[in-house]
Amino acid sequence: MAKSIDYDVLSSSKNKELETNEKWGLAEESEYFANKVKLYRQDKLNADEFRRFRLQNGAYGSRLNSEFSMIRIKVPGGDITPTQLEKIASLSESFSIGSAHVSTRQNIQLHWVQLEDVSEVFRGLAEVGLTSREACGNTIRNVMCSHFAGVCPNEPFDATPYAKAIARFFLRNPICQNLPRKFKFNFSCCPEHGYVRIADVGLVPTIRDGVKGFRVYLGGGLGAASFIAHLLEEFTPESRLLSTSIATIRLYDRLGNRENLARNRMRYLVSEIGWEKFQGLLLKERILVEATISIPTRKSYDGFLNTGDLNNTSISSTSTKSKIKLPVINSNSADTPYTRWLNTNVVAQKQSGYYSVYITLGAGDITSSQLRILAECIREFSLEKKARNTPQQNFLVRYIKADQLPKVFQKLSGNGLGNPGANTIVSTVGCSGTTSCNLAITNSHRLAKEIQSKFLELNIDLDKDFVDSTIKISGCPNSCGQHEVATIGFYGGATRIGTSMVPIYTMLFAGSTGENGELGKAIMRVPAKKVMDVVLKIFEHFKKERKGDEKLNEWIYKISNGNGAGEIKNVDDMKKLLLPIIELPAFSAAPDFYKDYGTDSNFVAKTARGECAA
Amino acid sequence: MCCLNKPINRKKNDIKVVNKRVKAKPPSTPSLNLVCDIDTLRTLIKKNKVRVVDVRKRDEYLKGHIKTAVSLPLAELLSNDDPESIIKILNNLGISDDTLVVIYDDTFGALASRVAWSFKFIGHRNVALLEVTYDNWKKLGLEIERKSNKYSKVSHSVDIDYSIFADAEYIENAQNDKNKIIIDSRERLNFLTEHIPNSKNIPYTMLRSENSILRNPSELKRFMENRGIDLNNEIITYCGSVGTLSGLAFFALKTAGISNVKLYPKSFKEWKSLGKPKTEFKDATYWDLSAE
Numbered sequence: 001m002a003k004s005i006d007y008d009v010l011s012s013s014k015n016k017e018l019e020t021n022e023k024w025g026l027a028e029e030s031e032y033f034a035n036k037v038k039l040y041r042q043d044k045l046n047a048d049e050f051r052r053f054r055l056q057n058g059a060y061g062s063r064l065n066s067e068f069s070m071i072r073i074k075v076p077g078g079d080i081t082p083t084q085l086e087k088i089a090s091l092s093e094s095f096s097i098g099s100a101h102v103s104t105r106q107n108i109q110l111h112w113v114q115l116e117d118v119s120e121v122f123r124g125l126a127e128v129g130l131t132s133r134e135a136c137g138n139t140i141r142n143v144m145c146s147h148f149a150g151v152c153p154n155e156p157f158d159a160t161p162y163a164k165a166i167a168r169f170f171l172r173n174p175i176c177q178n179l180p181r182k183f184k185f186n187f188s189c190c191p192e193h194g195y196v197r198i199a200d201v202g203l204v205p206t207i208r209d210g211v212k213g214f215r216v217y218l219g220g221g222l223g224a225a226s227f228i229a230h231l232l233e234e235f236t237p238e239s240r241l242l243s244t245s246i247a248t249i250r251l252y253d254r255l256g257n258r259e260n261l262a263r264n265r266m267r268y269l270v271s272e273i274g275w276e277k278f279q280g281l282l283l284k285e286r287i288l289v290e291a292t293i294s295i296p297t298r299k300s301y302d303g304f305l306n307t308g309d310l311n312n313t314s315i316s317s318t319s320t321k322s323k324i325k326l327p328v329i330n331s332n333s334a335d336t337p338y339t340r341w342l343n344t345n346v347v348a349q350k351q352s353g354y355y356s357v358y359i360t361l362g363a364g365d366i367t368s369s370q371l372r373i374l375a376e377c378i379r380e381f382s383l384e385k386k387a388r389n390t391p392q393q394n395f396l397v398r399y400i401k402a403d404q405l406p407k408v409f410q411k412l413s414g415n416g417l418g419n420p421g422a423n424t425i426v427s428t429v430g431c432s433g434t435t436s437c438n439l440a441i442t443n444s445h446r447l448a449k450e451i452q453s454k455f456l457e458l459n460i461d462l463d464k465d466f467v468d469s470t471i472k473i474s475g476c477p478n479s480c481g482q483h484e485v486a487t488i489g490f491y492g493g494a495t496r497i498g499t500s501m502v503p504i505y506t507m508l509f510a511g512s513t514g515e516n517g518e519l520g521k522a523i524m525r526v527p528a529k530k531v532m533d534v535v536l537k538i539f540e541h542f543k544k545e546r547k548g549d550e551k552l553n554e555w556i557y558k559i560s561n562g563n564g565a566g567e568i569k570n571v572d573d574m575k576k577l578l579l580p581i582i583e584l585p586a587f588s589a590a591p592d593f594y595k596d597y598g599t600d601s602n603f604v605a606k607t608a609r610g611e612c613a614a
Numbered sequence: 615m616c617c618l619n620k621p622i623n624r625k626k627n628d629i630k631v632v633n634k635r636v637k638a639k640p641p642s643t644p645s646l647n648l649v650c651d652i653d654t655l656r657t658l659i660k661k662n663k664v665r666v667v668d669v670r671k672r673d674e675y676l677k678g679h680i681k682t683a684v685s686l687p688l689a690e691l692l693s694n695d696d697p698e699s700i701i702k703i704l705n706n707l708g709i710s711d712d713t714l715v716v717i718y719d720d721t722f723g724a725l726a727s728r729v730a731w732s733f734k735f736i737g738h739r740n741v742a743l744l745e746v747t748y749d750n751w752k753k754l755g756l757e758i759e760r761k762s763n764k765y766s767k768v769s770h771s772v773d774i775d776y777s778i779f780a781d782a783e784y785i786e787n788a789q790n791d792k793n794k795i796i797i798d799s800r801e802r803l804n805f806l807t808e809h810i811p812n813s814k815n816i817p818y819t820m821l822r823s824e825n826s827i828l829r830n831p832s833e834l835k836r837f838m839e840n841r842g843i844d845l846n847n848e849i850i851t852y853c854g855s856v857g858t859l860s861g862l863a864f865f866a867l868k869t870a871g872i873s874n875v876k877l878y879p880k881s882f883k884e885w886k887s888l889g890k891p892k893t894e895f896k897d898a899t900y901w902d903l904s905a906e
Contacts, residue, residue, distance in 0.1 A: 034840050037840070038840075038842065041842055062898070063897060064897040064898060065806075065895060065897070065898070093819045094817075094819050094820045095820060096802065097801070097802050097803055097900070097903060097904065098801065098819070098904075099903060099904055099905045101903060111900070111903055112802050112803070112806065112900060112903075114815065114841075116840045116841045116842065117820070117837070117840065117841075119840060120836075120837065120840065361905070362905060365903060365904070365905035366905050367904075367905045370905065416905075432903070433899070434898055434899045435898060435899050435900050435901075435902045435903045436898060436900060436903065443899045443902060445899075445902050445903065446899065446902040449902070596899075597899075597902070598899035598901065598902045599896075599899055601896060606897055
């Protein structure tokens with residue numbers, strides 16, 4: 001038989017870097033999963049019990065086909081090493097579809113994996129320290145942290161070690177294995193970045209009287225009904241982060257709705273009993289937790305925090321104080337591919353002389369070979385030898401020196417990873433939609449990619465007016481595409497026009513992220529194949545109407561609040577102008593308008609039981 | 615193009631060429647494993663005890679090949695895929711009944727597998743796949759040469775092994791047989807789009823490791839166990855058109871310890887052209903997940 005020798009000469013990845021990331025995965029969980037699948041296949045485990053187990057371990061059923069799973073790999077804080085990326089690349093080639101998908105919650109998803117092969121993917125993930133455990137199900141999902149944490153010019157301190165310690169503390173912790181529903185943490189770096197108002201627990205780092213701490217926001221979240229989170233107290237010192245978190249989870253576990261699937265997230269509890277009451281209960285609960293927390297529990301958390309601190313490459317360099325603007329490097333002409341990329345994908349860090357580089361993906365998709373290129377790129381150019389994935393479904397490679405930027409671009413662009421537009425409206429977000437999700441009604445994923453390519457073709461990335469604006473698309477009202485925090489958001493649905501079913505999107509205006517984030521407002525419904533026209537029409541009006549150097553997101557915000565200064569004063573004015581565009585020709589004349597993207601078949605709204613809750 | 619149906623007819627009518635394995639003839643040389651490791655091949659080359667077959671395109675062969683190798687481009691075999699022609703090929707390459715044969719390619723072993731399967735089919739026993747591709751052989755700095763090798767003609771006997779062969783009719787009968795498992799070796803998205811009803815998907819990409827055309831036997835065995843495949847099951851593999859990817863699967867399953875494996879060399883291309891039923895999955899737009 002062939003010996004399984006690892007020829008070092010042939011392995012580009014071997015021993016190239018120290019293992020800088022924590023170990024989250026456990027090899028034995030792979031075997032355990034394989035056995036459960038066998039029992040299930042032999043009818044020795046009932047379907048509901050198995051489903052709950054499967055989700056707890058991060059394998060989500062694929063769209064209308066229970067033979068296959070989506071594996072959601074947790075990437076705590078979005079922090080990932082080249083070795084981990086390479087492992088994901090080869091696991092995808094072996095067991096999935098040869099590409100991976102970056103989610104809006106810093107997970108990396110592998111689609112269409114045969115249920116019986118899931119354990120093999122788990123085994124591979126554990127080899128590089130990754131896990132998908134508690135990435136689905138009624139548990140604490142991937143703990144997010146701003147991809148700028150540690151390099152953001154406006155952050156008081158790096159929140160990453162705290163995010164990771166919290167993730168570590170609650171992973172496999174009995175306290176959160178069977179919550180009423182999923183539970184999400186989100187750490188930001190500064191008031192501007194991060195998604196703190198739309199999480200169950202959102203945390204903004206802050207320093208008071210020399211003490212590190214957080215502004216803790218509770219009870220936010222997007223979905224069929226969305227809520228903006230409430231501020232618990234002016235300042236929560238870091239020493240109370242653990243007790244505050246435990247208290248919140250205990251309270252939710254005890255009082256959360258376990259009956260009504262549609263109303264069992266913590267935000268409904270907060271809304272039902274009222275914020276003041278919830279806040280009061282929580283502060284009391286925290287006192288109780290602090291009075292009774294055991295020393296070993298406390299110590300294990302402190303241990304995680306210290307490991308996180310040590311693992312976090314603190315690269316000493318002088319921090320600049322003021323907010324830095326993008327440098328213009330060798331910018332001879334404005335629109336060479338390199339300068340286009342430089343202007344929208346490169347961000348100056350607080351560490352002077354270092355830059356962070358965005359890798360813009362199409363709705364989060366990246367092939368196995370591109371993952372390997374990305375890994376090489378990180379090893380070659382990043383001083384911290386790691387990367388972060390972002391809620392905008394991109395990657396951020398940090399700690400790159402200015403003189404390396406041309407080489408980085410060359411390497412990336414030669415492999416389809418050098419698209420510009422990361423910090424503009426070009427970088428469109430799209431959930432997986434009908435490509436793999438049971439709940440999806442429309443192909444939001446493809447629509448997002450179509451919009452991105454159209455924008456690139458139109459050179460929208462060159463236009464400064466579109467910086468900081470976003471388009472985010474979900475395939476159903478459940479908000480995985482985070483459409484409610486987009487400048488222009490869309491969520492999929494179905495409607496009947498004449499005798500035909502049509503894929504249709506509800507368009508929302510003026511959502512935003514950050515500590516002052518607001519939810520978007522529904523404006524009107526737009527047939528899928530008319531979304532592009534509508535967006536371009538909005539741009540046209542914006543160019544005509546905006547005042548001075550007002551940017552798109554600022555103008556949209558004004559309109560949605562009825563403060564427009566020109567012909568379009570408010571949402572109704574906007575609707576009137578857009579209505580003629582969304583009209584569909586007769587089905588017989590143009591059947592394509594009645595179909596969704598990515599299919600030749602007539603549209604039918606097919607969904608199955610959601611897998612989010614179990 | 616190829617004439618694999620011919621032997622089937624002959625099997626029925628011509629008693630002389632039947633599926634009768636002559637067990638009495640003990641091999642005069644040690645037999646090879648299904649996958650030959652680098653050390654073993656190098657030793658055999660040094661001792662001049664092996665026929666190495668390069669199945670890449672002819673011009674690739676001319677640019678350089680493993681020492682002592684002969685050239686047999688896959689296309690040449692596929693265009694002469696009836697037993698008589700295969701025997702002629704063996705004779706011309708100087709491969710007699712007892713010659714040890716090791717085959718390699720530059721495409722993760724799939725082309726080599728298809729050729730090796732054909733050799734097995736007409737009754738050559740001692741055939742193995744090289745564990746690495748030519749590209750990796752070269753990267754490892756192992757012996758290569760440019761001169762074209764030719765060996766004196768021999769006469770190989772014919773002993774067709776129908777136990778490793780399946781055609782469309784056979785597949786049809788196997789579809790509802792619980793002990794027979796039909797395996798589609800194409801990639802996942804092709805499988806989801808359409809496949810032979812009741813077949814299971816084991817993409818060829820599952821079978822290789824980082825540096826070897828096939829994973830080690832224990833790993834492959836575990837994969838089959840996970841899939842609920844018993845070593846005693848009969849397995850029939852197929853792929854898109856000519857049986858290369860499924861040829862690799864054939865050797866992988868053998869390596870995993872499954873004794874009864876068959877290849878449907880004409881694969882899904884023929885199945886479709888015959889208008890046979892297929893299973894399609896149109897409820898999801900999975901092709902849009904591809905990042906290409």
